[in-house]
Amino acid sequence: MTANLNSFRAKVRQLFLICNQLRESTSRVNQTISEVYQISLRSGISSSHVETGKRAFNEIAKQIARSSKVMEMESLLIRKIGTQISNLSLECLKRSLQIRKIYEAELLGCGKNTATVQRTIKKMEAAVFEHVDEIETLCFKTEGLSEKIAQQAERLWSLAINLRMEAAQSGDEEEIFFSNIGNAVAAAGEKLKEQQNEYRKLIRHCGEIRAELKSYQGEYYHAA
Amino acid sequence: MQHKTLYDDGDTQWIYFGRDPNKAEQVIDTNQFVVIHKGKAFVMDPGGTEIFPSVLSQLSEFVEVHNIEGFLCSHQDPDIMSSLPLWMELAPHAKVYMSWLWKGFVSHFGYEFHENFITVKDEGCTIMLGDHPLQLVPAHFLHSSGNFHLYDAKAKILFSGDVGAALVPDNYDIIVKNFSNHIQYMEGFHRRWMPSNEAKLDWCRRVARLEIDLLCPQHGSIFKGEDVNNFLSWFETLRVGAAA
Numbered sequence: 001m002t003a004n005l006n007s008f009r010a011k012v013r014q015l016f017l018i019c020n021q022l023r024e025s026t027s028r029v030n031q032t033i034s035e036v037y038q039i040s041l042r043s044g045i046s047s048s049h050v051e052t053g054k055r056a057f058n059e060i061a062k063q064i065a066r067s068s069k070v071m072e073m074e075s076l077l078i079r080k081i082g083t084q085i086s087n088l089s090l091e092c093l094k095r096s097l098q099i100r101k102i103y104e105a106e107l108l109g110c111g112k113n114t115a116t117v118q119r120t121i122k123k124m125e126a127a128v129f130e131h132v133d134e135i136e137t138l139c140f141k142t143e144g145l146s147e148k149i150a151q152q153a154e155r156l157w158s159l160a161i162n163l164r165m166e167a168a169q170s171g172d173e174e175e176i177f178f179s180n181i182g183n184a185v186a187a188a189g190e191k192l193k194e195q196q197n198e199y200r201k202l203i204r205h206c207g208e209i210r211a212e213l214k215s216y217q218g219e220y221y222h223a224a
Numbered sequence: 225m226q227h228k229t230l231y232d233d234g235d236t237q238w239i240y241f242g243r244d245p246n247k248a249e250q251v252i253d254t255n256q257f258v259v260i261h262k263g264k265a266f267v268m269d270p271g272g273t274e275i276f277p278s279v280l281s282q283l284s285e286f287v288e289v290h291n292i293e294g295f296l297c298s299h300q301d302p303d304i305m306s307s308l309p310l311w312m313e314l315a316p317h318a319k320v321y322m323s324w325l326w327k328g329f330v331s332h333f334g335y336e337f338h339e340n341f342i343t344v345k346d347e348g349c350t351i352m353l354g355d356h357p358l359q360l361v362p363a364h365f366l367h368s369s370g371n372f373h374l375y376d377a378k379a380k381i382l383f384s385g386d387v388g389a390a391l392v393p394d395n396y397d398i399i400v401k402n403f404s405n406h407i408q409y410m411e412g413f414h415r416r417w418m419p420s421n422e423a424k425l426d427w428c429r430r431v432a433r434l435e436i437d438l439l440c441p442q443h444g445s446i447f448k449g450e451d452v453n454n455f456l457s458w459f460e461t462l463r464v465g466a467a468a
Binding site for chain 1: 273276277278280281283284285287288289290307309310313314
């Protein structure tokens with residue numbers, strides 16, 4: 001594997017970059033969900049002030065609040081995992097740079113330390129692949145969460161439609177106010193759907209790079 | 225990278241590594257010193273990451289890395305020990321001696337090995353390399369606020385960190401041959417880097433009590449014999465910390 005050290009390092013660098021994009025993506029999702037949560041709070045407070053006959057607003061607002069609360073918890077978890085993935089990929093990058101330096105020493109000749117140097121390189125390579133496996137596990141975990149968030153975003157979008165329909169049948173003042181809230185929720189729902197699509201693409205890309213990296217591992221063990 | 229045996233009495237060797245011709249020109253040249261006693265080694269200021277491959281390769285001619293018992297980090301600079309995480313991968317049982325001031329800072333190079341860190345109190349200490357004592361001599365504020373040099377009473381060698389350092393041209397002598405001529409390469413360095421006349425005089429008084437045949441700085445050339453005294457006299461009278 002050390003014969004392909006440069007392409008191995010390039011692959012680790014790619015993994016690092018994509019993992020960082022993943023982390024940023026989870027932060028964006030979290031941000032959007034926080035916005036939805038704020039909107040749901042606003043609509044909840046406002047709906048509690050409407051007349052008794054128009055309590056449908058209140059029910060829809062409660063459902064928006066419930067959905068956004070669930071999403072918020074999931075997004076916090078996904079953001080936490082995103083950070084873990086990013087940190088693991090940074091560790092891989094650090095290790096690959098260290099391997100390069102030790103490998104350079106081996107090329108210069110390490111005499112009586114050759115066996116130790118080779119053993120150390122193997123140990124460090126194994127640590128990289130261990131982290132790659134951990135990244136894989138965490139990515140699987142986030143895929144499930146991302147799916148749930150996408151479902152909640154769909155539901156949110158439906159609730160926003162309901163809210164706008166109710167608003168259209170109510171008085172002028174309430175129509176404008178709740179239509180605006182409905183529009184904001186619908187827009188956030190759309191944004192979330194887009195973000196989830198983007199996230200899924202990143203996860204796929206990350207998976208591809210991981211698979212390529214793992215082919216080095218196979219090569220290495222085969223050579224050993 | 226060149227190497228030179230500075231002392232060898234059969235049991236104990238002092239070896240110098242430096243003047244790496246393969247080093248990138250952007251990287252300041254550094255001297256690394258290793259004391260080997262009955263097969264066990266102690267490395268002073270193992271150097272930066274960039275020169276690690278050369279140092280390891282050269283060192284491998286003399287010692288097996290699992291026999292490295294310790295490293296001295298005279299202070300916290302990157303050219304002193306940014307290679308430390310790499311060394312610790314190869315010699316995970318080695319102890320790393322440093323001023324108590326720097327433990328938390330040095331951990332930024334990699335905290336995985338913090339259990340190997342031995343923090344040294346301001347007054348210094350004696351390290352045993354097998355049955356061979358090595359004395360850590362306080363050199364605080366020369367130039368770092370937590371700084372140690374290493375003295376080997378048997379070999380009469382003082383590793384003096386940045387004291388005595390010089391920015392010399394390529395292919396310059398490893399041992400100073402003409403002290404007067406050598407001053408031009410170290411005067412600016414000492415004026416700028418050494419911040420305290422008081423600390424300097426304190427160090428001069430302390431070192432004057434030691435019997436020194438070789439004074440080995442981390443940059444530049446080694447002072448030998450009479451040039452050790454020439455250097456100490458020159459340094460004592462030099463006004464430092466005046467660059468501002």
